[in-house]
Amino acid sequence: MPKDEEEIKQMLTPEEYEVLREKGTEAPFSGEYVHEKADGTYECKVCGNALFDSSAKFDSGTGWPSFDSALPGAIEQHRDSAHGMERTEITCARCGSHLGHVFDDGPTTTGKRFCINSVCLDLEEK
Numbered sequence: 001m002p003k004d005e006e007e008i009k010q011m012l013t014p015e016e017y018e019v020l021r022e023k024g025t026e027a028p029f030s031g032e033y034v035h036e037k038a039d040g041t042y043e044c045k046v047c048g049n050a051l052f053d054s055s056a057k058f059d060s061g062t063g064w065p066s067f068d069s070a071l072p073g074a075i076e077q078h079r080d081s082a083h084g085m086e087r088t089e090i091t092c093a094r095c096g097s098h099l100g101h102v103f104d105d106g107p108t109t110t111g112k113r114f115c116i117n118s119v120c121l122d123l124e125e126k
Ligand SMILES: [Zn+2]
Pocket: 044, 045, 046, 047, 048, 049, 092, 093, 094, 095, 096, 097
């Protein structure tokens, strides 16, 4: 876990920093995990917190890695009214980094679609 914002800035690329720490959004279909199928655990790029299991991942067609559930206690949800939209922002429960948004139109039994920026994730393969 990095000790302060300066250390976080040093460990991330400018693009990663903008998404994770300034609530940016990567371009769709740009991320390395959009089509990733490997088994493992997706962790927070900043603090290593385990966020999503690969078994929850599905192809949403949106261009961002999508999951139907998060690991218990891994994330926090916040109301987000930015850009004239009512959305639910997802942040890492450990370090507070922005990850993406969750929507109620998921295709599986959970009904949820966690739409996550690829640059926020590190896949720890099994
Ligand atoms: Zn984190």
